[in-house]
Amino acid sequence: MTQVSADRRKFRMGRLERKNTLIAYTFLAPNFIGFAVFTLIPVVLSIVMSFTEWKGGDLTSMQWVGLNNYAEIFKTAKVGTEMANKGFFAGLSYFFNKVDLGISLKNTIFYTVVTVPLTLVCSIALAMVLNHAVKGAVAFRAVFFFPYVASMVAICVCWNFMLMKNGPVNQILMAFGSKFNKSWTADSTMAMWAIILVSVWRSMGYYMVIYLAALQGVPRELYEAATVDGANKWQQFTHVTLPQLRPTTFFASIMLIIGCFKIYDTVAIMTNGGPGRATKMLVLYIYNEAFVNFNYGLASAIAMVLLVLVLLVTIVQFSMEDKYANS
Amino acid sequence: MKKLIALALTACMLLSMCAFAAAEEGTVITIVAWDANTTGYLTAQKEAYEASHPGVTIEYIDVSSQDYDTKVAAMLAGKDTSDIYMVKDIPALLNWYEAGYTEDLTPYMQAANYDVAGFVGMETNYAQDGQQIALPFRSDFEILFYNKDLFDAKGVEYPTNDMSWEQYKEKALAVMDDSDPSNPIYGTHYHTWLSTAVNYTVADGVNTLVDGEYSDLAYFYQMIQDLEDAGACMSYSEISAAGLHYSGAFGNGNIAMMPMGYWYVATLITNIANGTYNVKNWGLAAMPTKEGVAAGSTFGNLTGVCMNKLSDDKDAAWDYIAWLCGEEGAKVTAGAGNRPAWVSEGVAEVMSSIEGFPTDEGSKAALLPTFVAIEIPGTALSSRISSILGEEHSAIMTREISIEEGIENMNERVQELLAE
Numbered sequence: 001m002t003q004v005s006a007d008r009r010k011f012r013m014g015r016l017e018r019k020n021t022l023i024a025y026t027f028l029a030p031n032f033i034g035f036a037v038f039t040l041i042p043v044v045l046s047i048v049m050s051f052t053e054w055k056g057g058d059l060t061s062m063q064w065v066g067l068n069n070y071a072e073i074f075k076t077a078k079v080g081t082e083m084a085n086k087g088f089f090a091g092l093s094y095f096f097n098k099v100d101l102g103i104s105l106k107n108t109i110f111y112t113v114v115t116v117p118l119t120l121v122c123s124i125a126l127a128m129v130l131n132h133a134v135k136g137a138v139a140f141r142a143v144f145f146f147p148y149v150a151s152m153v154a155i156c157v158c159w160n161f162m163l164m165k166n167g168p169v170n171q172i173l174m175a176f177g178s179k180f181n182k183s184w185t186a187d188s189t190m191a192m193w194a195i196i197l198v199s200v201w202r203s204m205g206y207y208m209v210i211y212l213a214a215l216q217g218v219p220r221e222l223y224e225a226a227t228v229d230g231a232n233k234w235q236q237f238t239h240v241t242l243p244q245l246r247p248t249t250f251f252a253s254i255m256l257i258i259g260c261f262k263i264y265d266t267v268a269i270m271t272n273g274g275p276g277r278a279t280k281m282l283v284l285y286i287y288n289e290a291f292v293n294f295n296y297g298l299a300s301a302i303a304m305v306l307l308v309l310v311l312l313v314t315i316v317q318f319s320m321e322d323k324y325a326n327s
Numbered sequence: 328m329k330k331l332i333a334l335a336l337t338a339c340m341l342l343s344m345c346a347f348a349a350a351e352e353g354t355v356i357t358i359v360a361w362d363a364n365t366t367g368y369l370t371a372q373k374e375a376y377e378a379s380h381p382g383v384t385i386e387y388i389d390v391s392s393q394d395y396d397t398k399v400a401a402m403l404a405g406k407d408t409s410d411i412y413m414v415k416d417i418p419a420l421l422n423w424y425e426a427g428y429t430e431d432l433t434p435y436m437q438a439a440n441y442d443v444a445g446f447v448g449m450e451t452n453y454a455q456d457g458q459q460i461a462l463p464f465r466s467d468f469e470i471l472f473y474n475k476d477l478f479d480a481k482g483v484e485y486p487t488n489d490m491s492w493e494q495y496k497e498k499a500l501a502v503m504d505d506s507d508p509s510n511p512i513y514g515t516h517y518h519t520w521l522s523t524a525v526n527y528t529v530a531d532g533v534n535t536l537v538d539g540e541y542s543d544l545a546y547f548y549q550m551i552q553d554l555e556d557a558g559a560c561m562s563y564s565e566i567s568a569a570g571l572h573y574s575g576a577f578g579n580g581n582i583a584m585m586p587m588g589y590w591y592v593a594t595l596i597t598n599i600a601n602g603t604y605n606v607k608n609w610g611l612a613a614m615p616t617k618e619g620v621a622a623g624s625t626f627g628n629l630t631g632v633c634m635n636k637l638s639d640d641k642d643a644a645w646d647y648i649a650w651l652c653g654e655e656g657a658k659v660t661a662g663a664g665n666r667p668a669w670v671s672e673g674v675a676e677v678m679s680s681i682e683g684f685p686t687d688e689g690s691k692a693a694l695l696p697t698f699v700a701i702e703i704p705g706t707a708l709s710s711r712i713s714s715i716l717g718e719e720h721s722a723i724m725t726r727e728i729s730i731e732e733g734i735e736n737m738n739e740r741v742q743e744l745l746a747e
Contacts, residue, residue, distance in 0.1 A: 056404050056426035072747065157570070164568045186564030186725040274567075276722030291397045293710045294422040 043307075050300035062297075069301035073101045101302060103277045104285040105309075111192065111281065112260035115199050119256055120249060122204040127211035128237075141212070144205035152202075156269035159198045160185060185271045188278035195266050195279055203259070207252050214248040215241070250324040254317050261310055282306050353382040354643045357409040358632075359402065361395045363387035367593045368465075368663035372651060375659040379650075383643065403428040406637060410644040414461045414631040417452060417705035418713060423633065424460045425707070430634035431458040435645040445654065445669035452701060453631055461633035462652040463668035464660060467589040468627030468699045469523070471495075471615070475608035477502055477512055477583040486584060486612035488693055489622035492527075495584070495615040496550055502583040503559040514559035516585040517551055518573040519566055521720040522626070522702055523586055524551055527614060529700045530624040536703045537712050539745050541737040546617070548723055548730045563724035574598070580605030586614060588628065593664030596683035611690040623697030629668060666694070708744060715740045 050069055054062040083091030095102035126144055130137045162169050163184035170181050184194040226236045264283040273280035290299035363369050373385040388409055390398045396419035399412060403423060414420045423429050436459060443450050453461040473486050483501045499514030517524045525547035528534045534543050554560045574594050577585045598604040614625040638644050650656050657667035661677040679691050703709055716737055723733035
């Protein structure tokens, strides 16, 4: 009798669990369906497509080519020959200086490595200044945030004019003794810096707002204790403010790194990857192969390289989450 | 009262539905084109066709000229059902064809017994694997525009139809004037495209942009750099950074010569007529040639139309294509200041008689080039070769690498691609 009632209870619990699970799935379904249709399926298709040759149109025209697309984007034959004949580093140098994928990878990583810390530093600096009761702080906050909501095309066109030969930026620099007077976007070194400059200028206002919110949450007592311990302003900043901002910095750096890997619009408008291939980024390379040259298979293979890159960064970031995100 | 209002509203709804249905009765042909609102011949073609075909409406879908091929590719990949697509260049058309987006026009042509004699063979550039994937309605070639007032001011003779490139360079240097730095007069102008700068090498009918050997371009790159250094033309870096459009540049009135496609005639005439441009007296001359190449040789491109495989009304689309590319459409195109692909005595007469066209004999004679090479032959790799050449072109023109280095890169990269 006792056994029967226990079984019945178990059965009843099971029904409840099933009901709850069903409710949970019902709530999850709309989001999951959206995710599946617009993200999961395209990603899976893209993985499959990277092993095929497809010029678009009818799906039956898709041809399985195995690893050919990867061999082509990595130029394995040519890079292998260089490595065999001139050594490992010569092959590597060939890949990063002559091969489209290598150049795009190099450019994207350089852009990310410079843009992320620069944006973080500028955002913290702005937030620190505007966190105090500066006259017109609210207006300044709005001004610094404005580029983030302004049209990207308008921003890029305006900066292109500002960075032209004899333009305002070059004029100011020349007043300080600079000898450089060429359009930044027409110079293979400065073109990349032009894109970095615009990216940092555009997004620092957004991250400033996030840091401002985080600064409000730093307990006053910590500063008071630090003052009692004899810490000066710089020491307070490095030993109190920065550690307290760590979760925010962690979040901001994740967002920025992923955003930087996906950079496209600024490059497409300002330089279109030029001069030469000086600012050719991964997404621009994918776009050109897919929608200019109609090599969807090849473009998907390049997209896989980007996927692996983002995945690696994400894994590293997740492994550091406990240490940095939950201080 | 409420019933009365409800009745009145229902009646209104029924009436509007009837009106909507009536409006839907006619045939609508949708055509994807670039600069549809500002291109004179598109308006003229629409008006002429609608007038001669009551009940048919032509609707243009405007796509920006700069990204036309890319955007059209995205539209076609998205199963767009527009009836007709304008074809800007052959490599892009081939990509559409390979992706299965284009309808084969051959059966329609055979059924209508369509005469192709007026195309003088140019329609073959749009034929692939035995299919006619498009038909041309315009045939533009590179020609030299010049501002007569600037030549007169300097007492320099106008460009002629048998000039050599050396003579052209001499004229550019002679007519330039940088005495007023705020308003310099430039001897010539090169737009940022590779074609307008150095593609003249193909005018000999031997060189092509897809052969993987580009040492022949060095001569033209050197000439441009010399002219830039002398201040006889604006620098590429500034033009590309400012996104300066060639039409406004020449229209501004401080550029003496500009190599450009024949399509610019229509823009020039329209903008001079409505007072937008400062330039007033202008003329046309044949492109200069290198030694050993016949005077009047140039390169050109076709502009055509293809039918979308997903068009809802293919018969209506074919009717329009047949009209547009044939004699009747050609006259309308010519009347708007453009050179139609269909050539006949009647069409030539229309071309030179339009208001605003230069009246001098030299300009009229420049309308008849002796040889027109195709700008870039359509091959499966044309698009990728164009991308490579474009990248190296920008590096050479911004002087980030030397001409020799750039050409070496072009040779190496394209040959690598061809070998694959």
